[in-house]
Amino acid sequence: MASGTALIYDEEMTTHKLLWSDPICDIEVPERLSSSYEQLRSYHLVERCVHVPAREGSEEEILLVHSLEHLEVAKSTQTMNEEELKRVSENYDAFFFHPSTYRCARLAVGATLQLVDAVMSGKVRNGMALVRPPGHHSQRNAANGFCLFNNVAIAAEYAKLKYGLQRILIVDWDVHHGQGTQYIFEEDPSVLYFSWHRYEHQEFWPSLKESDYDAVGLGKGKGFNINLPWNKVGMGNSDYLAAFFHVLLPTAFEFDPELVIVSSGYDSGIGDPEGQMNATPEVFAHLTHFLMQLANGKLCVILEGGYHLKSLGESVCMTVKTLLGDPVPQVSGEMAPCLSAVESIQNVRAAHKPYWKWLAYEDTSFLQNLSTKSHFLKTANSNPSTEHESKITNNNDTVKVDRFLELHMKNILFPVPPIKTATTGCEGSEHFLSEHVQLVKEMDKTEVEALVSGFYADLVKDNKTLLSLGSMFVILDKILKKEVCNGIATSPTAALSAAVALRHSVRLGFQRVLCVFVGDMQMIPNTEDGKMLIINICEKEQSGKTSCKHYFSLNWKEDAEGNDFFSAVLGFILPVAYSYQPNLTVIAVGPNRNLGISGISLLVALIQGLAESRIFAVIEDTEISLMQNVAKLLVGASTPAFGIYVPPTQEKVNRIKALRDQFQQEWKMLQCSGDIFI
Numbered sequence: 001m002a003s004g005t006a007l008i009y010d011e012e013m014t015t016h017k018l019l020w021s022d023p024i025c026d027i028e029v030p031e032r033l034s035s036s037y038e039q040l041r042s043y044h045l046v047e048r049c050v051h052v053p054a055r056e057g058s059e060e061e062i063l064l065v066h067s068l069e070h071l072e073v074a075k076s077t078q079t080m081n082e083e084e085l086k087r088v089s090e091n092y093d094a095f096f097f098h099p100s101t102y103r104c105a106r107l108a109v110g111a112t113l114q115l116v117d118a119v120m121s122g123k124v125r126n127g128m129a130l131v132r133p134p135g136h137h138s139q140r141n142a143a144n145g146f147c148l149f150n151n152v153a154i155a156a157e158y159a160k161l162k163y164g165l166q167r168i169l170i171v172d173w174d175v176h177h178g179q180g181t182q183y184i185f186e187e188d189p190s191v192l193y194f195s196w197h198r199y200e201h202q203e204f205w206p207s208l209k210e211s212d213y214d215a216v217g218l219g220k221g222k223g224f225n226i227n228l229p230w231n232k233v234g235m236g237n238s239d240y241l242a243a244f245f246h247v248l249l250p251t252a253f254e255f256d257p258e259l260v261i262v263s264s265g266y267d268s269g270i271g272d273p274e275g276q277m278n279a280t281p282e283v284f285a286h287l288t289h290f291l292m293q294l295a296n297g298k299l300c301v302i303l304e305g306g307y308h309l310k311s312l313g314e315s316v317c318m319t320v321k322t323l324l325g326d327p328v329p330q331v332s333g334e335m336a337p338c339l340s341a342v343e344s345i346q347n348v349r350a351a352h353k354p355y356w357k358w359l360a361y362e363d364t365s366f367l368q369n370l371s372t373k374s375h376f377l378k379t380a381n382s383n384p385s386t387e388h389e390s391k392i393t394n395n396n397d398t399v400k401v402d403r404f405l406e407l408h409m410k411n412i413l414f415p416v417p418p419i420k421t422a423t424t425g426c427e428g429s430e431h432f433l434s435e436h437v438q439l440v441k442e443m444d445k446t447e448v449e450a451l452v453s454g455f456y457a458d459l460v461k462d463n464k465t466l467l468s469l470g471s472m473f474v475i476l477d478k479i480l481k482k483e484v485c486n487g488i489a490t491s492p493t494a495a496l497s498a499a500v501a502l503r504h505s506v507r508l509g510f511q512r513v514l515c516v517f518v519g520d521m522q523m524i525p526n527t528e529d530g531k532m533l534i535i536n537i538c539e540k541e542q543s544g545k546t547s548c549k550h551y552f553s554l555n556w557k558e559d560a561e562g563n564d565f566f567s568a569v570l571g572f573i574l575p576v577a578y579s580y581q582p583n584l585t586v587i588a589v590g591p592n593r594n595l596g597i598s599g600i601s602l603l604v605a606l607i608q609g610l611a612e613s614r615i616f617a618v619i620e621d622t623e624i625s626l627m628q629n630v631a632k633l634l635v636g637a638s639t640p641a642f643g644i645y646v647p648p649t650q651e652k653v654n655r656i657k658a659l660r661d662q663f664q665q666e667w668k669m670l671q672c673s674g675d676i677f678i
């Protein structure tokens with residue numbers, strides 16, 4: 001299992017700069033790179049990364065994507081004077097040449113390819129390349145939007161050629177549409193390109209019709225180009241997370257990429273003059289965490305845009321911290337996507353219904369009765385939550401943004417806990433014991449009995465249960481004190497242990513405890529006070545207990561062939577969990593679980609983004625291999641193998657949709673279709 005995070009940075013890429021006045025291009029300054037690198041150093045993140053040197057991309061590598069003519073024009077600029085440079089630059093939309101531009105652009109390509117090699121060779125698990133000039137607007141025969149060579153597109157072609165890859169996912173979270181990348185891979189089904197971008201109904205640059213949600217790819221490439229246009233500014237954390245839950249992640253898991261490359265622009269972050277969005281730096285930790293679960297963790301993050309230096313730097317640090325495996329910080333803000341975002345999400349899902357199995361049963365009837373659509377737009381616009389109030393008057397007030405970010409980031413960059421996982425030394429745990437794992441001593445019986453007293457005392461009969469409860473209390477205590485990030489224990493009766501753990505956690509002061517229980521839960525605590533939210537994934541409805549705001553019984557029978565649990569995790573569990581914003585997550589697996597190990601692994605891997613990655617797992621002691629899998633995930637020693645992807649049956653899709661329709665007003669992250677306002 002590869003480990004380690006590469007960081008690629010070469011100061012020489014700061015020599016490219018604007019020599020004349022140009023209000024469009026003057027935001028793409030060398031300090032974007034140097035201040036991001038300084039920010040990484042100030043958070044002691046540089047020293048934790050594996051340093052990989054940049055190199056010049058060769059002409060042959062550049063010709064994987066660009067025409068010879070384009071290469072020759074770029075090369076010829078090295079010896080030009082300012083007048084000539086200005087003239088050549090005017091041939092392009094929003095690009096400027098400097099005598100060192102060609103050299104810097106080749107370093108940007110080379111740095112990107114160095115990162116691909118480091119990841120594909122297993123020298124590191126993932127990594128980030130801080131490069132400029134950026135790449136995603138540049139096209140076969142043209143520079144565009146500050147981009148000369150398309151670093152990420154060249155990387156994808158290079159990886160296909162050198163490593164024989166057949167499925168590469170490019171995620172472009174820059175706030176501008178990477179039309180260059182779209183054109184390059186439009187007919188190529190081996191490269192899935194996803195981009196969200198400020199669009200405002202084609203008002204915003206580059207103002208292309210083909211940036212809208214109905215540009216799905218051409219010929220064999222149909223379905224492999226996904227555009228999610230933002231038709232309003234001020235999009236925030238909840239909109240971005242909803243886009244991942246309801247569009248990108250279900251598609252990405254079905255596509256099952258062998259490598260993930262991010263066109264990582266941070267102009268989609270708060271304070272950026274271009275994006276005018278509201279998303280705060282920690283959201284990039286969540287987005288990165290989700291993508292780390294794909295392609296066995298092989299993730300290459302390549303810098304694109306980002307023009308507010310403080311916002312850019314903080315977002316870069318959040319990204320690298322997550323790549324290193326640090327706990328994911330709590331995401332801030334109201335977890336409710338705005339109407340415009342939900343409408344865009346609904347449109348993209350409808351446009352891609354013909355191409356993806358997970359969308360086979362998507363309800364697109366809203367397309368027919370468009371009058372209703374315009375109707376709900378009218379009514380909806382009267383609805384307060386259709387617009388996010390901006391945290392900052394306007395993003396152009398840089399000092400105000402700096403001040404906001406100073407305060408905002410204070411309580412987010414918590415120190416990394418010394419120990420990642422505490423365990424009771426469950427059977428077979430010796431093989432993954434490393435400096436990340438801490439064995440906890442058993443608690444003595446009288447103490448345990450005192451803690452269990454009252455509600456469950458009579459249930460605790462044998463010694464074994466007492467001892468397992470004892471170590472559970474010790475683990476929960478360590479998690480609360482942030483001595484460890486997470487913990488795992490086995491139990492002869494996981495149902496009892498989970499119930500005791502929930503009560504104990506609330507008593508310890510965790511005010512919102514999320515419990516995901518796999519198997520029959522037997523005893524269900526009272527969730528009236530909202531201090532717990534229970535999702536019970538069981539084979540049959542628990543006797544008489546119907547779902548309500550804080551208790552869900554999700555009937556799911558594992559599919560024999562493979563793992564069909566993606567739609568439940570992505571379409572229901574994560575949206576509810578993110579809406580609830582727990583400060584502790586308890587994962588419990590009882591007897592006769594109805595989910596495969598890969599389904600449970602998917603759940604554990606993705607849910608680590610919540611509660612600052614504070615998870616307590618309690619597993620029936622008969623489930624040795626499951627325990628080992630979950631323990632390795634909690635330690636961060638592996639990314640889950642999700643087994644064979646199986647699309648959800650219509651019956652299962654309908655079950656999720658019914659729960660969503662019933663609870664999307666309570667838990668707004670469930671919203672993914674605009675009919676919420678009719």
Ligand SMILES: CC(O)(O)NCCCCN
Pocket residue numbers: 024094134135136137145146147174175176205265267304305306
């Ligand atoms: C890399 C990038 O997407 O941030 N470039 C934006 C160019 C904007 C031109 N008006």
Ligand SMILES: [Zn+2]
Pocket residue numbers: 174175176265267274304305306
């Ligand atoms: Zn951009």
